[in-house]
Each structure stands twice: as C-alpha cells, then as structure tokens.
Amino acid sequence: MGIGAVTISPAEVLAILVGQIGIDQIDEYSDRQETVLTAIRIPRVLATALVGAAWASAGVAMQGLYRTPLADPALVGIGGGAALGAALGTAAAVSLGIVAQYAGTVLVVAAAFVAALIAAAIVYRVAASSGRVVVATMLLAGIALTAFFAAVTALVVAAGRTPELGSVAFWTLGSFAGIVGRDVVVGALVVIPLIVVLARLGPRLDALALGESEAGHLGIDVRRLTLVISAVFALLTAVAVATAGVIAFVALMVPSLIRPWVGQSHRVVAIGSALLGATLLVIADVLARSLFSPTELSIGIITTLLGAPFFLWLLLHERGLLAR
Amino acid sequence: MTYAAIGLSIRIGEATLLDDISVEVQPGEIVAVAGPNGAGKTTLISVLAGDRPPTSGAVTLEKRALADWSRVELARRRSVMSTDRAVAFAFTAQEVALMGRMPLHGGDPGDVDHEVIGEMLEAVDCSHLADRVYATLSTGERQRVQLARAIAQVTDAEETAGTERFLLLDEPTSSLDPAHQHTAMRLIRRMADAGRGVLAVLHDLNLASAYADRVVLMGDGRVVESGTPSEVLRADLLESVFDIPMLVIPHPLLSHPLVVAEPHQDAP
Numbered sequence: 001m002g003i004g005a006v007t008i009s010p011a012e013v014l015a016i017l018v019g020q021i022g023i024d025q026i027d028e029y030s031d032r033q034e035t036v037l038t039a040i041r042i043p044r045v046l047a048t049a050l051v052g053a054a055w056a057s058a059g060v061a062m063q064g065l066y067r068t069p070l071a072d073p074a075l076v077g078i079g080g081g082a083a084l085g086a087a088l089g090t091a092a093a094v095s096l097g098i099v100a101q102y103a104g105t106v107l108v109v110a111a112a113f114v115a116a117l118i119a120a121a122i123v124y125r126v127a128a129s130s131g132r133v134v135v136a137t138m139l140l141a142g143i144a145l146t147a148f149f150a151a152v153t154a155l156v157v158a159a160g161r162t163p164e165l166g167s168v169a170f171w172t173l174g175s176f177a178g179i180v181g182r183d184v185v186v187g188a189l190v191v192i193p194l195i196v197v198l199a200r201l202g203p204r205l206d207a208l209a210l211g212e213s214e215a216g217h218l219g220i221d222v223r224r225l226t227l228v229i230s231a232v233f234a235l236l237t238a239v240a241v242a243t244a245g246v247i248a249f250v251a252l253m254v255p256s257l258i259r260p261w262v263g264q265s266h267r268v269v270a271i272g273s274a275l276l277g278a279t280l281l282v283i284a285d286v287l288a289r290s291l292f293s294p295t296e297l298s299i300g301i302i303t304t305l306l307g308a309p310f311f312l313w314l315l316l317h318e319r320g321l322l323a324r
Numbered sequence: 325m326t327y328a329a330i331g332l333s334i335r336i337g338e339a340t341l342l343d344d345i346s347v348e349v350q351p352g353e354i355v356a357v358a359g360p361n362g363a364g365k366t367t368l369i370s371v372l373a374g375d376r377p378p379t380s381g382a383v384t385l386e387k388r389a390l391a392d393w394s395r396v397e398l399a400r401r402r403s404v405m406s407t408d409r410a411v412a413f414a415f416t417a418q419e420v421a422l423m424g425r426m427p428l429h430g431g432d433p434g435d436v437d438h439e440v441i442g443e444m445l446e447a448v449d450c451s452h453l454a455d456r457v458y459a460t461l462s463t464g465e466r467q468r469v470q471l472a473r474a475i476a477q478v479t480d481a482e483e484t485a486g487t488e489r490f491l492l493l494d495e496p497t498s499s500l501d502p503a504h505q506h507t508a509m510r511l512i513r514r515m516a517d518a519g520r521g522v523l524a525v526l527h528d529l530n531l532a533s534a535y536a537d538r539v540v541l542m543g544d545g546r547v548v549e550s551g552t553p554s555e556v557l558r559a560d561l562l563e564s565v566f567d568i569p570m571l572v573i574p575h576p577l578l579s580h581p582l583v584v585a586e587p588h589q590d591a592p
Contacts, residue, residue, distance in 0.1 A: 067412035209412040211410065217404040218424070218426045219399030263419075
C-alpha cells in the first residue's frame with residue numbers, strides 16, 4: 001500500500017491506519033499521504049484482491065463445466081462480452097446521470113452480466129455437441145468473439161465521447177487506476193457469496209468430470225447445473241470486468257497452479273484459487289504501478305506476460321487436452 | 325419389483341435403432357445382452373438408463389415410469405456403467421470410485437462411503453491403484469475402477485432387505501484379461517446373488533454362458549431370442565445373427581454351452 005507515485009513508508013501506513021480509529025500521531029505523515037492511502041490505495045488493494053478472486057473462481061467454474069483446464073472466460077470472449085455490456089451500461093449511466101452513484105455501479109455490473117451470459121451461451125452453443133465440449137472449437141469461437149466484442153466496444157467508446165467510458169485499453173487490458181470505495185462494496189457483495197455457491201456446487205462439478213450422462217446417472221440435474229455454473233462465472237466475470245476491465249490469464253493460470261497442491265476437488269480448488277488469485281493480482285498490480293512509476297502499466301500486460309507462456313506450456317505438456 | 329422395458333422403439337427419421345424391445349430384469353438375476361455391433365445394445369442401455377426417451381414404449385422401475393422417479397431416488401436404485409471411461413482432471417482412482425457414492429452422501433463422503441469404496445476396489449483388484457491418477461491407468465484398469473464405482477453406487481455398508489437395486493453395465497469386461505474378466509464376472513454374480521438385478525451387455529458369449537441367468541440376443545434393433553444360455557446360444561441362431569459359422573459344444577467340465585466362432589473350414 002506504500003508503493004506508488006506518492007511514497008508512504010510502512011510505518012506511515014500503520015500510523016495513518018491507526019489514526020483513522022482515533023489514535024493520533026504514532027508517526028509523522030502528511031494529509032496528502034493520508035488522502036492517497038484511504039481514498040485511493042486501500043480501495044485499490046481491496047478491489048484488486050476481489051477482482052483476482054473473481055477471475056480465479058470464474059476460471060474454476062468454467063473449467064469444471066467444460067471439463068478442461070484450458071478454459072478462461074477472458075480468453076473465450078465472455079470477458080469481451082462483459083466489457084461491451086459494461087461500456088454500454090456506463091454510457092446508459094452517464095445519460096441517466098447516475099454514473100457516480102451505487103445505482104450506476106449496479107447498472108454497469110448488470111449490463112456486463114447480461115452481455116457475459118449471452119457470450120457464454122454463444123460459446124456453449126458453438127463448442128458443445130451432444131453433451132461433449134470440443135475444447136479446440138471453444139478456443140476458436142473465443143478468438144472470433146473476443147475480436148468482435150473488442151471492435152464493438154471500440155465503437156461504443158468512440159461514439160460515447162465521455163471520459164467515464166474510459167479508453168479501449170482500459171476495457172481490453174484492464175486497470176485499477178480509477179477504483180473508488182463503491183466498487184469494493186459492490187464487488188464484495190457479489191464475489192464472496194458467489195465463491196460460497198461455487199464451493200457448495202464443488203462435488204457436483206467433480207462428478208461432472210465423469211461426463212454429462214454419467215453425472216446424470218448419479219442423480220445430478222446436469223442441465224440445471226450447467227445453467228447455474230454458467231451464471232456463476234458470467235456474473236464473476238461481469239463484476240471483475242465492470243471494476244477493472246478484462247484481465248486475461250488469471251482465470252486460466254490460478255486453478256492449474258493450485259491443483260497440484262490441493263488436489264482436484266472443486267470445492268477446495270475454488271477456495272484455494274480465490275485466495276491465490278487475490279494474492280497474485282495484488283502483486284501484479286504493485287508491479288503495474290511501480291515498474292515504470294509514475295507511469296502505470298495496464299495490469300493485463302503483467303498477467304499476459306506470465307499467462308501467455310503458461311498457456312503455451314499447458315498446450316505443449318497436455319496435448320491430450322485438445323484431442324478429447 | 326422389476327426393471328422393465330415394454331415395447332421400446334427408437335426411430336430417427338427412416339432409421340429404426342430399436343424395434344419393439346421388451347426386457348425385464350428381476351432382482352437376483354443377471355441378464356446378458358448379446359449381439360453384433362450396431363444391433364442396438366448401447367442404445368438399449370441408454371434408454372433403460374433414462375438418458376434418451378424412447379419414440380414409443382416405456383421403461384419402468386417397480387411399475388413406476390423412470391420419469392416419475394426423482395433423479396436422486398433413481399440414482400440410489402440403479403447405477404450405470406457406460407463405455408465412456410474418460411475422466412477429466414487428475415482425479416485418483418479412489419476419488420473416481422468415490423464419485424459413485426454421490427447420490428448417497430450428497431457431497432460429503434463419510435466413513436461408510438470410504439469403507440464401501442475400499443471393499444469394491446479390493447474386489448476388482450485395484451486396491452494397489454487407489455492413489456494413482458485415474459487418467460494414467462490402462463484401459464483395463466480404468467474399466468475395473470468404473471465397475472467398482474458403479475457397484476458402490478448401489479451398495480450399502482450393511483445389506484438392507486426390501487430395497488431392490490439394479491446395475492446396467494455396458495461391456496463391463498471388454499478390455500480385461502481372462503483372469504480379471506472372471507474376477508469381474510464373479511463379483512457381478514455375487515452382487516446379483518445378494519439381491520441386485522443386473523443387465524449387462526457382453527460381447528464374450530462364453531462369459532454370458534457361464535454367468536448369466538438369461539441371455540437376450542439382439543440383431544438389427546430387435547430381440548431375436550431370449551431365454552436361458554442353453555436356449556439362446558444355439559449354433560443356428562448365432563450363425564444367423566452374427567453371420568459367421570459357429571460351433572456350440574457342451575463345456576467339457578461345466579454344465580453350460582461353449583461357443584466357438586469360425587471353426588476350421590475343413591472341419592466335418
């Protein structure tokens with residue numbers, strides 16, 4: 001929390017924090033440092049952790065449903081759909097004059113959710129044939145959808161001509177530069193309950209690894225599970241994108257990093273991934289704002305630098321994944 | 325108290341996959357389904373399992389249509405072993421077998437579930453593979469683990485009378501070596517003797533002959549003949565269905581018939 005354009009030492013961070021609850025002056029700090037820490041840095045770290053947890057658990061949900069570690073909502077166009085929805089929602093919020101209110105934040109998340117659901121339905125429709133998901137088709141559909149949604153988002157940003165819409169780079173590469181406390185509250189209210197729901201559905205996702213009809217033979221309503229899990233990862237993606245744009249590869253990497261440590265149980269993988277995703281994204285954001293300080297990098301640049309080689313490594317080492 | 329299919333037909337456009345099939349499985353018996361590739365055996369299993377609705381006819385368990393059972397209730401009464409044995413992710417053999425207990429524990433396996441799985445893996449000679457990653461097992465080893473999973477789904481730690489259970493097995497022994505074929509069939513026989521009704525698709529007519537109470541011989545989506553092994557495993561019937569010369573002789577040591585396909589052409 002001390003790292004950034006305005007330097008605050010760890011002792012000063014502590015002093016400001018205890019200052020907030022009435023214990024004064026255990027160390028010297030300026031008003032400027034206090035404002036930067038409480039209004040910008042703390043919400044930013046919390047939002048980054050929530051978004052990291054959201055992407056990572058969205059990855060667990062989607063990988064479990066599609067029965068492959070190669071699924072990432074940000075790579076198959078669901079993140080792109082959410083970005084388009086969020087941009088349209090932001091434009092609507094601006095014209096309604098509610099952009100800096102809770103109603104505006106909720107509207108943006110809701111619009112992103114609807115668009116993410118539509119994108120998820122398209123991906124499923126294209127990639128699934130008679131109960132089996134063809135992973136290569138899912139990834140190919142994702143290429144087309146991602147490009148299409150990015151183009152339409154660019155149109156919306158260009159036509160909108162308002163600073164609230166941000167830049168194309170914000171939506172496609174992600175940034176935590178504009179975070180306010182409101183984003184943290186809305187994010188926490190959505191992300192934490194969804195992780196609980198996902199963890200509860202874990203055993204059913206485990207059974208789904210056997211195949212769709214096999215899971216049905218075990219008494220699972222596979223159709224309903226598919227709808228619920230799709231809604232879970234679409235909403236997690238929507239919140240993450242509405243908060244900080246599309247950040248690719250977190251959802252891909254984190255579940256695969258955690259499985260060798262905790263095993264395959266989706267319940268444990270979901271909780272472990274949420275924690276690891278939060279941690280990794282906070283570290284990535286520190287790098288994004290300190291590497292070329294005072295210039296900030298898009299956080300998606302950091303995650304892609306790590307994630308793209310990881311994706312290629314997964315493809316190389318688990319060729320069988322595409323063959324199914 | 326039976327698992328019954330009455331007048332099942334499946335038609336897709338011009339093609340008839342199943343044509344007026346009626347089969348019944350009683351608790352305590354093994355019904356073997358035999359027939360050439362494409363005869364409709366796997367389609368029959370999928371209709372019996374409730375995966376696909378028949379064009380006409382009905383499947384009933386204890387005289388109630390499958391659709392009238394809740395999914396979980398049905399899953400506690402009948403398990404299905406299909407020919408798709410792929411499992412995603414690096415689950416261990418034990419974890420895969422434990423998934424069979426899902427309808428009984430609902431997500432939190434307890435001591436009973438682990439106990440049953442331990443016994444079943446032992447029974448299919450897979451105890452030593454319990455902690456191996458399932459995806460790294462051989463085809464035959466996977467088949468044994470899947471059999472353990474299917475049986476564990478319809479097994480109580482202590483057998484309770486009065487609740488009949490059924491096993492639908494699609495080629496449970498097709499990739500097994502001779503010793504493990506008999507290990508698997510003896511286990512299936514033991515489960516039937518303990519009160520389960522078993523319907524198994526078997527390509528090996530001699531396994532059907534040795535272990536089944538009844539054989540249903542299918543050809544072109546129809547039941548050609550059904551009855552005891554000695555009634556159905558007749559050379560003339562088998563030759564017409566499988567389109568290859570067949571020799572049926574009494575087993576030299578046991579009481580059931582022995583079937584040999586394509587005897588030497590010069591044989592008298």
